[in-house]
Amino acid sequence: MLNLNIRHEIKLLSRNYWFISLTIVLAALCLYSGHNGLKHFERRQVDQKQAIENHQEKEQLLQEVALAVSKGEEHSLSFRLSPTNVAIFTGQLATMPADAISKLAIGQSDLYTHQMKIAANEDLATLSFNELNNPVQLLFGNFDLSFVLAYLVPLLIIAFTYNLRSQELESGRLKLLASSPINTNLWLLQRFIIRFLTLAFILLFTIVGTIFWVGIGISGELYVFLLLTFSYLAFWFAISYLANILGYSSARNAVSLLSLWILLVLIVPTIINQAANTVYPMPSRVTLLNEIREIKSELSKKQDQVLDEYLRNHPELIRKEGENAFGYWQGYFASQEIMEETLSPLIGKFDLQLSKQQKWVNSWGFLSPTVLFQYGATQLAGTSSLNYNDFKDYIKSFSLTWRAHFMPFVFDNKSLDINDIDNLPVFEYRKSLNFSSVFINISVLLIISVLLAASGLILEGKRQIIQLS
C-alpha cells in the first residue's frame, strides 16, 4: 500500500498546478531574500574595508613621522606623536566583522554600527552605537531569508496541508476507501507523511540551494541553523496535522490555522515586547544627559582634588617629588575616570533594565515559536541584539585599556617613539555563540511539535476505536 500511496501522491502533486506554482513562489522568495542578505553582507564588508584602510593610512603616517623623529630629523607633524594626539586624534579602530552566515538573517545589523573609532576623550556613558540609516527602513525591516522562513513559509505549509483529510471527506473519497479492504487511518497517515516529507524535501532543497548560492561555507552554525529552521517548520507541520485530525471542514481548518498564524507570528510578539517595555521601563536617557553634565561641572570646579584622588588610585603615575604639577590633560583624564566611576551606577541601571527585559522576552518568548526561531536565527548569524551588546562591552573595555595605555606617557609628558607606535593596543572582537540557548529554543520547538503530533495520533487512535465499536 505504501508504494502505491507514494506513487499516487507524487502523481497527484506533479499534476497539481497549485502545488507547482507554490513551489516556484517558494524558490523565488528564498532566492530573492538570499540576494538581499548577500547585498547587505557585501556592503557591510565594503564599508568595513574602507574604514580599515582609512585607519591604516593614519597609522602609516604616524609611523613615518615616528621613523623620521627616531632618526633625529625634524618633522612638521611631530606633534602627532604626543600621547594625547595619538590617543584622541589617531585613535584606534574597533570593528565587528561580518560572518558569512549573517547573509541569512540581517537581524539588528541595520540598526547598529560595525566600526567605531576609539578615542581616549570619548565619554563611555554617551557613546552612540547607532548606524546612520533611513528610519523608515528600520521601521519596515528587511526582506531576508529569516523573514521568509519565519513569516511566509508557515503560510505555505498551511496552504499545502490544511485540507488533506477534510478534502477526502468532502469529496466522498474517504467513504469509498473505507469500503475497500485497507486501513483508512494508516492510509491517511501515510498520505500525511508523504506530503510532509515532499514539502520538507522541497524546503530543504530550496533553502540549501539558497545557502550555497549566496556562498556560505559549511559550519557547525549552519547545521544548527538548518536544525532550528526545520524544528520551527515541524511546529507548523504538527499544528496543521492536528487541525486535520480534529476533523472540521476545510474552510474551518483554513480559518483556524490562519488565525493561529496571525496570533503567533504577528500579535503575540508585539504583546510580549510591549509588556517587556511596560514591566521594565528604561530609565530616561534625556535625564541622564543632564546628570552627566552636572557631575562634569562639579568635577571641573574641584579640579585639584580630582587629580589628587586620581593619583591616590594610580600611585604608579606619581612622578618624582615636586614634579606633580600637572597641566590640562592630566586633569582631564583624571576627572574623566572619576566621572565614569560616579556615573557607573546610573549607566548600570540601563544595562540592568535591558537584561531584565531580555529575560522577560526569553521566558515569554516560548508563547510564540516565531520568536524562538527569530532569536535563534539571529544569534547564529551574529546579528542579534545580544551580539551587539557584546560588541558594546568589547568597545567599552577596550576604551579603558586604550586610555590606560597612554596614561604613563601623559603623566611623563613624553611623546611616543617608533617602538611605542608599533606596540599600540589592538581591538579584537570575538563572536561569542551561546549554543545552549539556541538548543533550548530548538528543543522547545521540537517538544511542542512532538506533543502536537502525538496528541493528533492519539486522537486518531481513539477515533478508530469508536469506528470499530
Next chain:
Amino acid sequence: MSRHGQFKWMFGIVILLSAVAIFISHKQWQEKSLQREQAEEHAKELWLAQGSTNPHNAAHYGTFAFKPQFPLSLIDPGVEKYTGVSVFLEAHSRNEADNVAAADQTGLSRFGDLTPDFILLFIIPLMIIALGHQSVTREKEQGTIRIIKTQGISSKQLIWGKWLGNFIPIAVLTTALFTLAAVFIGEFNWKLLVSMWLIYLVYFAIINGITLIVSSLTSNSGISLVTLLAIWIGSCLALPKVASSYVNEKYPYPTRQEFESAVAEDKRKGLDGHDPWSEASKLLEKETLESYQVKKLEDLPFNFDAFRMQKGEEHEAEIYIKHNEKLKEVHKKQTKVYQNLAFLSPFLPTRFMSMAIANTDYATHWNFTDVAEKHRVEMQRILNGNFAKNSKLGDWNYKADASLLSEIPDFQFETPAFEEVISANMGNLMILGAWLFVSFGFLFLASTRI
C-alpha cells in the same frame, strides 16, 4: 451579522487590543513627555548656572535641543523609535540626534509594538477580510443568491449593500478608537485628528472594496480567503520589506563612519577657528586687515581670535549643510521609490500619510535636526559676537557677564502647519485617492459578474 459568533469574538478581541494599546501608549507618552520637559528645564538651569564665563567656553559647554512629543504620536509613533530625541548643541560640530529608543530595547522590538497604529494598519484590515471574504461567496455556495435576485434586487444593489454592511461596523470601530484616543490625548489639533481618521477610513474603504471584489469573483469562500490573505501579506508585510531592502541596495546611506570622516576631511581643508597657523587663517587675516585698512591685528576694532572663530564656525556650518544636503538627496531618491511602490499597496501611502499627520515621520525629524542646527549656529554667532566685541586679541581669559547666557533664545520647534503637511504629502494622498477610485471601479465591474 451581530448574531454571528465569530464576529462578536473578533470585535471583542480588537476592541480589547485597542483599549490596551491606547492605555499603554498613553502611559508611556505621558512619561516621556514629562521626562523631556524636565530635561529641558534642567538643561536650561545648567546652562545659566555657568554664570560669568568665557563665551567660547560656554559654547563648548553647550546645551541640548530636545524634540517635543507631539499629541498624535500616541496614535501613530511612526519612526520615533528609530530616531534620536536630543541634539547636543556645541561649538564647531553639528551632532546627530541621539538616544535612539530602539537601541535600548531587545531584538523583539523589531516585530513591532502594540500601539494603535499597529491595530489600525494591520489588524483591522485582517478583520475586514475575515468579515467580508464570504459575504458574496456564501450566497453563491448556499444558493441564496438566486432567491435574492428573485426579490428584484440587482447585483449592483447587492454589492453596494454588502459593501456598506461590511464597512459600517468597521467605521464605527475606527471612530470609537479615535474618540477614545482623543479623550486620552486631551489637547490636540482637531484638523489633524480628523484628517488622520479620514485617511484610515479611506484605507479601510479600499480594503473593503478589494475584499468584496475578490469575494464576488471567486466561487468559494476558501479560495476567496486565501487570495485575500495573500494580498494582505503581500501588501502589508512583504512589500514594505521588499521596498526597504531594494532601496537599501539601490540608494544606500553612507555609514556613520564614512559620513563623519568625509565631514572631517572637508573641515581639515578649510578654516579651523582654533588654528591661527593654517593657510585659510592666514588668508582671512590678510583680507581682514586689508578691509579695515590696519596693519596689525591688534589695531582691529574687535578681537580677531573671536572673529576667526566665528568665520570658522560659519565655514563648518556650510560643510555640514553640504553633507546633509547630500544625505537628503539620497533620502529623496529613497522616498521616490517608496512612493512609486505605493501603487502596488494601499498600505504604503496610508503608512506615510499617518506618520506625516502625527508628525512622527522622517521629514519631521529632518526638520527638527535642521532647526536645531540653525539654533546652534545662532548661538555661536551671539557668543562669538560678544567675545569679539568686548575683548582684545589673545585675551582668552575674558569673561562675559552672566546675562550673555540668557541672551541665547530658548530652542523652539514648531511643527509645520496642517496645510504644509498636506501639500508635502500630496503624492501619497493622490495615490490613496487613486486606490479608492480604482477599487470602486473594479467593484462596479465585479458586480456585473455575479
